[in-house]
Amino acid sequence: HSFGGVVSSLAPLSIGVPLIILPRFQPAAFLATIQKHNIAVRVPWPSGFFIFVTEEGMAEYDLSSLRNILLGAAPVSTELILDTGEKLRKRGAKDLEITQAFRLTEITYVINILQVRSRIGSIGILLPNQEARLVDEDENDVNEGERGELWIRGDNIMKGYLHNEEATRNAITPDGWFKRGNIATRDSEDFYAIADRKKELIKRGKAFPPAELEALLISHPDVADSGVIDIFLSPKRQSSQEFTMRQSEIPSPSISFL
Known part of the structure; x- marks a missing residue:
């Protein structure tokens, strides 16, 4: 995975930031690690994010060091993000920001998450030199605010899946658009939000x-x-x-x- 291998692992080490890796995910150990090492940035998958809301023992831990939680992998409701952020800030994480991102190994990064902080629920706008379309089941472009399958095109798109021509044909159109079945919307200022996956x-x-x-x-x-x-x-x-x-x-x- 490009994000886990590069952004979560190599990037912190390249600038001298300690990286804490747990051998397995356990709620109590997860919360205790944040407290012990004063962790500032956390990149959980959605189920890991829910621990902040559902773990009954959360009140026993000091989570005030948290400054940023970056979500990805699956949609998380705006209501849950706001509720979790409020609970953590009340517990001392006053500078906490929770953002959502869109990342796939096949396309690396295509969304600028740095502009999302005032727009909870959005994954941001396109980075330079990227193109995007939102299309319906007939592959026609949808209107502003309507749901559509997100297609991405740019020099960052992979060449294809190794030794799997059929999967490559299904993922990349002849004119270079990459499609993975992610359903999204786009507002009047070109901010995108992921709704779900097409297959789901x-x-x-x-x-x-x-x-x-x-x-x-x-x-x-x-x-x-x-x-x-x-x-x-x-x-x-x-x-x-x-x-x-x-x-x-x-x-x-x-x-x-x-």
């Missing part, structure tokens, strides 16, 4: 991303976390299954608010 869209009357329903579930004050998966009932029937994690010591939430 649930089609029931119309296609909608699981992240949209997850964000709605998390907006309920009694829900700490949620997950939505698609269920194939038959070749012509598809449904969804929702899972929620309750805030501690509260009764099961009602779904009437939906």
Whole structure:
């Protein structure tokens, strides 16, 4: 992985910043490591980010050293980012910033995350010398604010997958556009936001991303976390299954608010 190998590992070492690597992920060890080494920057995957909200023992640890949490790999709802940021700042991390990024080994970096800090939920704007399109299922460009599959083109795109011509053809169009099935939106100022992955869209009357329903579930004050998966009932029937994690010591939430 280009991000894990270069940005998370080599970049800190190249400027003399200590790098702490855990042999395996365990919530208590993760939080204790932040406290012990006064870690300032954390680059978790979304499930690792949820620990800040769901771990019951979080109050036992000093997390005030945190200054930046960089999210990627999957969409995280704006509500969860804001709620987590507020909780951590109240616990002493007053200068904390939480940003989202878009990264793939096949394309390296194409989004400027440094301009996202005032736009929670956005992954930023394109870096110089990059092109992007948002297209519908017929490969037509969508309008501003509408969801579409994100296509990227630039000199940073890989040549292809080694010894896998079919996968390369599916990922790169003849005119050089790279597509990986990421669904995104673009606003009037060309800021992008990732909605979900195309292969994870649930089609029931119309296609909608699981992240949209997850964000709605998390907006309920009694829900700490949620997950939505698609269920194939038959070749012509598809449904969804929702899972929620309750805030501690509260009764099961009602779904009437939906």
